[in-house]
Amino acid sequence: MRGVRVFFKMLIRALARQKRKHLMIAFTVGLGVSLATAMLGVMFDVGDKVNQELKSYGANLSVVPKGASMLGDLYQSREIDSGADGKANGQVDGRADGRASGRADGKANGRASGRADGKANGRVSGRADDGTISLDDNDYLPEDQLYKIKMIFWAYNIVDFAPYLTVEVQAGDQTVPLTGTWFNRTINLPTGESVTTGMMALKSWWTLNGAPGDDGAPLKALVGSELAKRQNLAPGSRLSVKGPNGLSRELTVAGVFHSGGEEDNGIVSTLALAQELADRPGLVQRVEVSALTTPENELARRAALNPGSLSRVEWDTWYCTAYISSIAYQIEEILPMVRVKPILRVAQSEGAILEKTQLMIVILTILTLLCSALAISNLVTANVMERSVEIGLMKALGASGLAITALVLAEILVASCFGGLAGYLVGLGLAQLIGLTVFGSWVAVKLAVIPIGALMVLAVSLAGSLPALRALLRLKPTEVLHGR
């Protein structure tokens, strides 16, 4: 009993008397912990943050009608047979058009915009008569079912989606593609939630001169920069378009956009207008979906080839992880009439970059933690070492090795705890600083950081003092007190 009281008395005395020394320990431990907290905070969140940033590359899933590719081939054969236009360019382009998903692709774009004028003419003849004969309603998706995309298991990871319906229209003396879409549509889900989605968020690389599109104003449209140049259009101009069914509409140009791709030769309007001009009420040709995904691993690759080959447990793991293949599978589940294809250019690169960034931060964190642990233990060693005289005196007065160890350790731990707490708070601040400066958003600090930080303080200050303590216990009181 008395021993305990003496112990605490000595501890408090030591803490009060040697303030500066203990402050130094607290400070160093605080620095180490703040570093650890900041790095761990960033480490756990960097994946999500970078994933968000990578969304600027656009959609990573393309949703098309199930029969699209087969019927697309059929449709193409009729076009060639009836149009009798064997010119390579016209055909490549006709194909890209028929297979709607190809439109947004960089490759088709690059070449298409270079030759659009030449091709547009070749295309007209084949186009006028095929729109009505070869495409039936099986080649379309119902617009009113699309909200279900937001109701799959990984609904939360669907960042954005937009439907498209393209129809060739006569604008002035030219035939140009008019694509109807949702610009920025708010839809109410049966669950009571509402989501806002549309094309504007998917095409972050477009530059727009004028007003953005408005879903509520079907007679306002966006015009591609190449078309605007050819026809001398500017925001506010009027443009008359005539659909394949003979229907004519007078449009107002809301804005002129530049995408660097084939879209620059066309018109982007509301979905309602395109459906009216194409005579396809309530139908769309394809949907682009942008989803946050987990980088693929062996399991995901196997599942992508054949989900049936997985064991029960594997299947559950796969289904409940946001792999691109499981999200595609879930969309196909909820919309039976569709085929969902990952756009590999985006999906694959995304995974690679995400993996690298995460790995980089993890390794940096580990190395930094190691260094700060070394630095802390180094300081603790320095601190313990200089107390040889004090400890020699205690030994001379008959203190046991255990009592001395307990006292020194208790001192160090108390100082470390205070330092660690302060360091934790500073570290949180630093993590937020990094999050706000780099990504412009708060870093969500995971709870796991706290036990890791606490454990680190404990382990590092204990481990750091051990070698020094061992040396202290071996001290000969006479030698130390003699002044050596």
Next chain:
Amino acid sequence: MAGKGTRARNRAFGLKMVLWSLFRRRSRLLVALTGVTIGATVLLGLITLCYDIPKQLGREFRSYGANMVLVKDQVGGRLSAGDLAAARAALPAAQLVGLTPFRYEAVRSHMLPYTAVGTGFEDVRRTSPFWRVEGLWPGAPGEALVGVDVSTATGLGPGSLLTLEGRDSRQVRYEKNFTVSGVVSTGSVEDGFIYVSLADMEAMTGESGLVDLAEVSLTTSGGQSLEEMAGAVQTAAPGVEARLVVRVTRSEETVMGKLTWLVYLVTLVVLTLTMICVSTTMMTVVIERRKEIGLKKALGAESRSVAREFLGEGLLLGVLGGLLGSAAGVGFARIVSHSVFGRGLSPEGHLVPVTVAVSAAVTVLASLWPVRRAVDVEPAAVLRGE
């Protein structure tokens, strides 16, 4: 003369004192040296990575595919082999990841029309690493790759035979047999094409040296910007238009910018904290020697000479720690670069003197404050143990 001799002797004595004090306090020296070495390791390692990571990430971003497309500037024109050679020569070799020509032809197979694309498969793998091929990439002449949509529609798969026919520019019929070596899927237009090698395409159509377009993949970190390179191509190969793929370039700028910032900021935070850590260690080591300073002063040492001795010690420690840390820092950077990007890195030699200088400066500055305090204090007070 006498003055010179005294000064020389003083200097020798000073040096002896520094070495002696370092030697006598071996364990203390070890602690301080460890501290400085850790600091220098982090310093050199992180700065090297700061140079290296943006470059390495830039390479990773090339997996998004081509960021420049070359086409003929007149409508419907085709690029000649000369155009491509001139363009390739105009691009800096260190930044060129790949240049892939593409030639599109309308063909028929079993009466159904397809688009055949002639290209270089080695180049495609460099510029479009995201292509997923089931089966094998074509290696030998007469082998073809079919898009996954073509494959599902026709049942063609690895090993199948495929006959392509069509008419060349003089309207002469041609026909050629291919073996399908693999099925390619990308999720976009490529899924609907049939790919053959450019040589096969030229042999088939009897028309060579012309392509429709070329995709170019270029890294931008640490060199010319894309705009500069596009300009260089257009001057070197008249009639060629170099277009940037805005979608890829703009997004890459944004994301790369942020990632680079992340690395810089993390480095800044880690470095600041590490340097403070080194300073506190140094301070602790110096503070506990206040008694020694008091004793020296009591024996008649001048404040300045005491300070000089301590700072000299700090300088020596800083330089030594800086050198040791530089070696360890290169290892640190190597580990990160190797385990993340799977590539080694070229150490930036000029960073070593910087590291040594910074460690020396930090050590000296960190000892400055406690030494000045100790020197200012009355020797009697220090020696009494206050």
